Amino acid sequence: xxxxxxxxxxxxxxxxxxxxxxxxxxxxxxxxxxxxxxxxxxxxxxxxxxxxxxxxxxxxxxxxxxxxxxxxxxxxxxxxxxxxxxxxxxxxxxxxxxxxxxxxxxxxxxxxxxxxxxxxxxxxxxxxxxxxxxxxxxxxxxxxxxxxxxxxxxxxxxxxxxxxxxxxxxxxxxxxxxxxxxxxxxxxxxxxxxxxxxxxxxxxxxxxxxxxxxxxxx
Amino acid sequence: xxxxxxxxxxxxxxxxxxxxxxxxxxxxxxxxxxxxxxxxxxxxxxxxxxxxxxxxxxxxxxxxxxxxxxxxxxxxxxxxxxxxxxxxxxxxxxxxxxxxxxxxxxxxxxxxxxxxxxxxxxxxxxxxxxxxxxxxxxxxxxxxxxxxxxxxxxxxxxxxxxxxxxxxxxxxxxxxxxxxxxxxxxxxxxxxxxxxxxxxxxxxxxxxxxxxxxxxxx
Numbered sequence: 001x002x003x004x005x006x007x008x009x010x011x012x013x014x015x016x017x018x019x020x021x022x023x024x025x026x027x028x029x030x031x032x033x034x035x036x037x038x039x040x041x042x043x044x045x046x047x048x049x050x051x052x053x054x055x056x057x058x059x060x061x062x063x064x065x066x067x068x069x070x071x072x073x074x075x076x077x078x079x080x081x082x083x084x085x086x087x088x089x090x091x092x093x094x095x096x097x098x099x100x101x102x103x104x105x106x107x108x109x110x111x112x113x114x115x116x117x118x119x120x121x122x123x124x125x126x127x128x129x130x131x132x133x134x135x136x137x138x139x140x141x142x143x144x145x146x147x148x149x150x151x152x153x154x155x156x157x158x159x160x161x162x163x164x165x166x167x168x169x170x171x172x173x174x175x176x177x178x179x180x181x182x183x184x185x186x187x188x189x190x191x192x193x194x195x196x197x198x199x200x201x202x203x204x205x206x207x208x209x210x211x212x213x214x215x216x217x218x
Numbered sequence: 219x220x221x222x223x224x225x226x227x228x229x230x231x232x233x234x235x236x237x238x239x240x241x242x243x244x245x246x247x248x249x250x251x252x253x254x255x256x257x258x259x260x261x262x263x264x265x266x267x268x269x270x271x272x273x274x275x276x277x278x279x280x281x282x283x284x285x286x287x288x289x290x291x292x293x294x295x296x297x298x299x300x301x302x303x304x305x306x307x308x309x310x311x312x313x314x315x316x317x318x319x320x321x322x323x324x325x326x327x328x329x330x331x332x333x334x335x336x337x338x339x340x341x342x343x344x345x346x347x348x349x350x351x352x353x354x355x356x357x358x359x360x361x362x363x364x365x366x367x368x369x370x371x372x373x374x375x376x377x378x379x380x381x382x383x384x385x386x387x388x389x390x391x392x393x394x395x396x397x398x399x400x401x402x403x404x405x406x407x408x409x410x411x412x413x414x415x416x417x418x419x420x421x422x423x424x425x426x427x428x429x430x431x432x433x434x435x436x
Contacts, residue, residue, distance in 0.1 A: 013414075013431070014407035015233055179419040179431065183411025189232035193401025196231075201397040205423040213231070213397065 002144055003151045003171040006161055007066040009188070010035045010176040010210075016185035017158030022082040027099055034180050038210045039063055048105060058206045062174060071150025072143040073106050076160035077114040080129070086116050097121060098129070106155075109146040111139050113160060136167045158186045165192055173199070173215040220362055221369045221389040224379055225284040227406070228253045228394040228428075234403035235376030240300045245317055252398050256428045257281055266323060276424045280392060289365025291324050292357050294378035295332040298347070304334050315339060316347070324373075327364040329357050331378060354385045376404045383410055391417070391433040 011017050012035065019031030028035060039045050043054030044063040054060065077083075081096045098104055103124040112131045121129040130146075132139060143152045154164050164170050175188070189195075199215040206212060229235050230253065237249030246253060257263050261272030262281040272278065295301075299314045316322055321342040330349045339347040348364075350357060361370045372382050382388050393406070407413075417433040424430060 014410070177421075179414055179421060181407055181410050181413045183409070187232075189399055191401070192232070192399050195399045196397055201427065203397060203423040203427060203429050205421040205429060209419065209421060211421050211423060211429050 002071070002147055002149055004140065004154060004164065004169050005070070005151050005172045005174075006154045006156075006164075006170060007174045008039065008063055008176060009156055009158075009161055009174065010038070010178060011158075011188050012178055012180050012182040012185075014181050014183065015187045015189050016182040017156065017161070017188045018078070019182050019185040022078060024082055027082070029185060031182050031185060034182075035178055038176060038178060038206070038208050041208065055208075058204065058212065059208050059210065062176070062212050065174065066153070069151050070108060070153045071147025072108050073110045073153045073155045074139050074143050074160070074164075075110060075112055075155035076157045077112055077116075078157045078159070079155055080112045080114075087118050097123065103127070109143070110155075111143050111146075113139060136164050136169055140164075140169055158188045162188060162191065165195060168198070170215075171217045173213075175213040175215075177211045177213060179209055220289070220365055220367060222358065222372060222382070222387050223288070223369050223390045223392075224372045224374075224382075224388060225392045226257065226281055226394060227374055227376075227379055227392065228256070228396060229376075229406050230396055230398050230400040230403075232399050232401065233405045233407050234400040235374065235379070235406045236296075237400055237403040240296060242300055245300070247403060249400055249403060252400075253396055256394060256396060256424070256426050259426065273426075276422065276430070277426050277428065280394070280430050283392065284371070287369050288326060288371045289368025290326050290361040291328045291371045291373045292361050292378070292382075293328060293330055293373035294375045295330055295334075296375045296377070297373055298330045305336050315341065321345070327361070328373075329361050329364075331357060354382050354387055358382075358387055376406045380406060380409065383413060386416070388433075389435045391431075393431040393433075395429045395431060397427055 019029030021029040038059050041055050042060040042063045043056050044060050046052065046054035080098050104127045107126040109128045109130065112129055113134065114131050115133050117131045117133055140152060154161055199217055202214045204212045237247030239247040256277055259273050260278040260281045261274050262278050264270065264272035298316050322345045325344040327346045327348060330347055331352065332349050333351050335349045335351055358370060372379055417435055420432045422430045
């Protein structure tokens with residue numbers, strides 16, 4: 001059976017997976033780029049944005065696992081864009097194609113969870129966005145079918161990750177904890193009391209200052 | 219100038235410094251002993267409770283710093299006992315002398331923050347408990363005077379640690395993060411947005427599974 005995996009999901013020390021005040025200019029709200037600086041320094045990221053160099057240590061090793069053996073992604077609507085409510089109420093927003101330009105970094109089918117479905121969006125590089133109104137279980141069944149035997153990645157944001165964890169659907173969770181205190185935003189860990197009972201947990205600190213937390217289902 | 223230090227302050231992965239439901243039998247509420255298992259294995263702890271053996275690695279090295287160069291402690295009333303409100307309303311509770319038996323592990327003056335002062339309590343081993351109704355600044359001034367040039371430790375619980383951090387009074391903070399999700403209790407990090415701006419932060423993972431977070435004032 002293909003696995004359900006979460007990689008490079010980054011939170012602040014106080015547990016926020018995104019800041020407050022998401023806008024078109026600020027996909028992570030007041031958090032800005034503070035949560036993801038650890039990744040920008042890796043060779044994995046540099047290559048993705050067409051740059052040379054980058055670290056090849058622990059942060060890079062973890063970051064790369066994001067890609068390996070994944071056949072589909074499930075994401076929340078907030079990861080696709082900052083809009084809420086019906087797309088058509090937002091004028092030009094129904095033409096919104098995500099934050100990533102013409103060739104997003106997924107290269108698989110992507111299932112965007114939303115109460116406001118819209119037509120499937122095909123983009124370059126094998127990126128096909130399906131907009132579905134579904135429970136975690138239903139979304140996973142569709143993503144598994146699309147993944148052709150490969151694993152399914154839950155891409156975030158924090159609410160979607162939490163929902164899949166609470167439903168007991170996640171086989172592997174990789175969280176990166178950054179030593180900043182955001183103070184406000186959307187928390188990852190709420191409502192997950194005793195989650196660790198079902199997982200082996202391994203913590204590894206990186207010289208970059210972040211801590212990699214790995215939950216692997218027993 | 220003597221420093222203000224916090225050591226071995228332990229939180230869950232979701233940021234709770236204590237659980238819900240403190241009672242005489244459960245000083246950390248529903249958290250039980252899950253937050254402090256990492257310390258029970260150290261040689262430092264074993265010696266304190268009169269046992270042989272124990273680990274002498276990273277957890278032990280950090281745990282021992284609790285003692286070094288400390289001349290006084292400030293703690294919240296919740297660390298001294300589970301009672302709230304006036305002591306005399308609680309019958310025999312005005313005879314309560316803390317959780318620790320006749321010789322508590324502080325061996326210095328201890329200032330217990332409470333809105334309900336009571337007479338000073340002298341116990342064995344140099345433990346003298348003063349019960350004071352004071353702001354963090356006032357309490358620190360009294361503790362510094364009593365510490366005879368040595369450092370002052372803020373002993374917790376989470377609300378008191380947070381109050382001293384928010385007031386900008388802490389020189390060194392050592393937090394131990396344990397990979398359990400308590401789900402409820404009292405959070406350490408609330409209201410401390412951007413705290414890291416004033417500190418160098420170093421994270422170190424221990425083979426025992428906990429992560430030691432060290433904040434040292436710049």
